[in-house]
Amino acid sequence: MPWALWVPASLALALVVLPVAGLLVRTDYANLPALLTSPSAINALRLSLLTAGLSTVACMVLGVPLAVVLARYRGRAVRLLRAVVLLPLVLPPVVGGLALLYLLGRNGFLGYLLDVTAGVRVPLTTAAVVIAQTFVAMPFLVVSLEGALRGAGDRYERVAATLGAGPWTVFRRVTVPLLLPALGSGAVLSFARALGEFGATITFAGSLEGVTRTLPLEVYNQAQTDVDSAVALALLLVVVAVVVIVLARPRALEGVRA
Template sequence: MTGRPFRPVRRRKQSSERVVGVPAPLWLPASCALGLIVLPVLGLFARVDPAGLPALLTSPAALSALELSLRTAVTATLLSVLLGAPLAVVLARARFPGTRLVRGAVLLPLVLPPVVGGLALLYLLGRTGPVGSLLDERFGLTIPYTTTAVVLAQTFVAMPFLVMGLEGALRAAGTEYERIAATLGAGPWLTFRRVTLPMLLPALGSSLVLTFARALGEFGATITFAGSLRGTTRTLPLAVYTEAQADVDAAVAMSLLLVGVALLVILVARPGGVQGRG
């Protein structure tokens, strides 16, 4: 995620003698790890009933959930860039007391179970919450049960990926170029536009993929904060869960839609992005 390939420190010394191999004891746990990731997805495919699949994939419930999921996840990703990228720059470059504390706070959604995040959002922005009641009284706005609530929940859980990715890249790049730009007479804004921003671009790709993927898969915060209603708040993960209560085949079909979108994002949209090569 730092935008640089990992380089072992002793590489040069050893390469003169022999090629660095993978230690034998790593192979077994490594293949276990791969199996743990790949096998369940294959199991999902094995559960598919091919005859009924096309109808289930194109059912109104599935299509409306897919459309809602794509719309909200894209919006949440854009919102994360608009708000999270500036936060990353501030965290990497600004010097103020409590930077560490702020960085810790940004990590909070990654550590918190999403359901807790959903409850937190509900108690802040719900009708009875301090901000929610204000919005309700002054402007007649209610956020829970709306698509806005879905986007907020997704942004809450996904934005840290963007902030951490970009901040890591900025710190790894160092401030040298920016200092040189400053000595050449560039102001902070010009330096930001012409030096900092271009340095961020490679890391932006990988961070975007992670942010979008996290937003797309969001479940706990959404169902707690936004509820679940077809076309308004029932995104694909929520629809999978609801369908699984009654019709497992429909749930499996919707899961395949999610797997499909995820593979598309990983393989087609940004081949090198996930490896941090941009």
């Protein structure tokens, strides 16, 4: 390995590690237990884990079929479809929140329809948090799965089809097993992204304690009044994210090696 790579590699590592080290230095460890067990912190953590879990399930239910379509569809429109699907990756989250607000808000065409016909108002609800998190997190899952399918090719699916298997049987017995290793890593990325979502959530769902105020929003809220509490909650968010990745990522990689 060229020695010259160590310089930019060290700088890249420092860019990631040193800000976290700054949190560790700034943390008030004497009051850390009290800060982390306050009612607002517990509510925010519970809501974050709940909504991130629900949005990950939504990403899997919706993202798996979408990834299969993008990987196996041969039409010319697939490039445009892929660009649209990946749009949340490059859009600022606040823009995504505004887009959701003008779709599902009271003045949005779909939100107005839901309000008039069913009396349902999506903004400022926990469901709005899940929708915002799914919007920003699903592309991570779709990218992982589409890349895995394209890398594996379609020869096994073609063989199964020539042996008389129908499309649904091919999907269940061949395509889904091919996706499982990438599905694990993609789900982890989606969960981690949903857990840290801020911009789209506060724009579309608001910041109501116990209803829409997730852990990132609670960090922002506490930063205005209590810096020690904000630092403690930020550290908690880092720890939770690291634990999720460390516990789930190796299992996904084992499937890749197999």
